[in-house]
Amino acid sequence: MALKGTDAGQSGEAVAVDDPAKLRNVVLVGPSGGGKTTLVEALLAATNVISRAGSVTDGTTVCDHDPAAVRQQRSVALAVAPLLHDGVKINLINTPGYADFVGELRAGLRAADAALFVISAAEGVDAATAALWEECAAVEMPRAVVVARLDHQRAEVEATMAACRDAFGSGVLPLYLPVTDAGGVTGLIGLLSGRRFDYSGGYPPKIGDPDPADADHIETARNELIEGIIEQSEDESLMERYLGGEQIEPETLIKDLETAVARGSFHPVLPVCSATGVGLAELLELLTKGFPSPLEHKAPQAIKLGAGPIELAVDSNGPLAGEVVRTTVDAYVGRVSLVRVFSGTLRPDRSVHVSGHGMASRGHDDHDADERVAHVYSPLGVNLREVPYCVAGDICALTKLSSAETGDTISASDNALLVEPWDMPEPLLPVAVVAKTRSDEDALSRNLSRLVAGDPTLRLERNAETKQLVLWCMGEAHADVVLARLRAGGADVDTEPVQVALRETFASPIKAKGRHVKQSGGHGQYAICDIEVEPLPRGSGFEFVDKIVGGAIPNNFIPSVEKGVRAQMEKGLERGFPVVDIRVKLIDGKAHSVDSSDAAFQTAGALALREAASAGRTSLLEPLDEVRIRVNDDYLGNVLGDLSGRRGRVLGTEPDTNGRTVVLAEVPASELLRYAVDLRSITSGTATFTRRFARYEPVPEALVASTLGGSKNH
Ligand SMILES: Nc1nc2c(ncn2[C@@H]2O[C@H](COP(=O)(O)OP(=O)(O)OP(=O)(O)O)[C@@H](O)[C@H]2O)c(=O)[nH]1
Ligand SMILES: [Mg+2]
Helix, strand or coil: CCEEECCCCCCCCCEEECCHHHEEEEEEECCCCCCHHHHHHHHHHHCCCCCCCCCCCCCCCCCCCCHHHHHHCCCCCCEEEEEEECCEEEEEEECCCCHHHHHHHHHHHHHCCEEEEEEECCCCCCHHHHHHHHHHHHCCCCEEEEEECCCCCCCCHHHHHHHHHHHHCCCEEECEEEEEECCEEEEEEECCCCCEEECCCCCCCEEECCCHHHHHHHHHHHHHHHHHHHHHCCCCHHHHHHHCCCCCCHHHHHHHHHHHHHHCCCEEEEECCCCCCCCHHHHHHHHHHHCCCHHHCCCCCEEECCCCEECCCCCCCCCCEEEEEEEEEECCCEEEEEEEEEECEECCCEEEEEEECCCHHHCCCCEEEEEEECCEEEEECCEEEEECCEECCCEEEEECCCCCCCCCEEEECCECEEECCCCCCCCCEEEEEEECCHHHHHHHHHHHHHHHHHCCCCEEEECCCCCCEEEEECCHHHHHHHHHHHHHCCCCEEEECCCCCCEEEECCCEEEEEEEEECCCCCCEEEEEEEEEEECCCCCCEEEEECCCCCCCCHHHHHHHHHHHHHHHHHCCCCCCCECCEEEEEEEEECCCCCCCHHHHHHHHHHHHHHHHHHCCEEEEEEEEEEEEEEEHHHHHHHHHHHHHCCCEEEEEEECCCCEEEEEEEEEHHHCCCHHHHHHHHCCCCCEEEEEEEEEEECCHHHHHHHHHCCCCC
16 A cells, blocks of 8 residues: 655645555544544544644634534534544544534535444433434444543443443444543453553553453453354354354454444444543554445445446546535635545546536536646645545545535546435524625625535525525524624624515405596596405415406406406505415406506506405415424324424324334424424424425414514515
């Protein structure tokens, strides 16, 4: 293997690897506050990428460099930090644990070949992390578990290791046991090697023999581990040998363990403490020896543009195919695209094809462009270090690709490919924003497209009816990041209450007259029409019926009346909401041989509708959404109770896999404005939902006043 070092820059040396077998892409996942960002720091410091570990509290870590991350004291975005250990380049992909940033987690999973679940020894596993585990299991993603924050005063290391087994299920077994003395966890005992790794003097550990007093405890855990490995082994004769009382040599077990980890069927648990260094050496060893290289990971589906599906192979000489997993805009460098290369090699001074398809529903139009890659960089958090190339399986950063958005494919200009974008979560929390001044408005429109290009979990809606600019976000913390980025881009914005687009209809039939007569002086205007307005079923829209007999209104002016009625329906009545679901019958009228005109009859038609509204009864309509909620059975009662408080109507429930239920309900849209936040809090983050517009329904009389209170049109 050749490791080509280049400009070391401030932070460690950047390396370009030419053999995919010498790469590991590991995504760190788990509950917020579990210790992922801090663990990345500790690993970078242990391998001398950085001279000392930064801290999340001080905002000095490699991964949490965004000002919003420092303010929120948690990661808000995916970050990549590579290190070298034992001749292997490990790309650590840090993700935020907080639910709002699940889009970053999805991108991280796409960029990685294996996942490291980081669980705090003081907090344990939450339901969202257990669900993520299941999801990784479904695609056989190799996984291991780190029990972190061992020095926490409430840390319960062995209990948390056991809790991980309970939560994650079979194949999850400790590989190391903690050694505890009065001062806390000072080292580990390797169950396979039988050695003790003593960290009382810090990292790296001193290796010795375990305390004989621990022998029984170690023996029990070791037997359990060996049985676990043998169960997962491809070599079936091992089980017979083991049951026959034979001692299986550690080398065989380690080899089998590595295969089982890489296959995604065995999941080692190990305690690691970023603060004291305990376990760092063992974790590095697991990442290099136990975790799979990109060669063992199936590349995503791809097509050759204009042709058909192609199989991507992890081959640095194959056709170039990479995917943008994150996009940022740096004040100095401009657009930065983080790219996971699946096939081929990215080199500087080449033209590449950038294509983005399949995201049109989110406001990302399909696009294709040839652009030039000037330099290829290895990212270390926000730092970019130039490298001569980036081979299949590796991750790099490219700058100034002006059309590249997150999810886009980078391929060769003469061989344009498209890698199917991964599943991206739907943002469900609407936030309405207004620019403070005219110049903020300009900055806002400049910034929005940039922001949306980088963040597939942000959706932009310019609502034609409410005239609001709505940013659909994943939650409040995400909205905070989005607003901060807008403000950093020079657009000072305020938020305002989100309005739902109301409509109006007639509650009962009513007759009315529209009289537009002006005959004093000059050219007169004369148009009279009698109409009858009737309510129609929801969703019918508008019907116009001509019932004129005997030419009371000349034929050529009948469409004028209809036009006038339609215009008034669009404009709305007194409350200003569009009118829908009515039939208007034109039953009589009068015309004048000189003074009648198209314009006069339009005015009379509009007037007739207004008259009908003031003489009759109208009702306010609100949008009703069909909502599909997937929830853990433990929280089903909470969800149903909450829905009734939102005027929701449950249409049905059906059992889903793994102790979950799907609830189908209809809920007024005005009651769903904060549902993304509320559902999370009443279900401890275990539920997900989707919504789609179903139809309009009358607002209950008792609620008309409060509904109108929140509406600007009134
Ligand atoms: N004493 C001690 N504190 C730790 C350790 N690991 C993490 N912390 C602290 O725990 C808090 C959360 O740690 P983070 O590394 O930010 O956790 P995270 O998993 O990255 O959290 P998210 O980014 O929100 O997903 C921070 O204040 C850390 O300083 C540890 O090993 N020892
Ligand atoms: Mg973090």
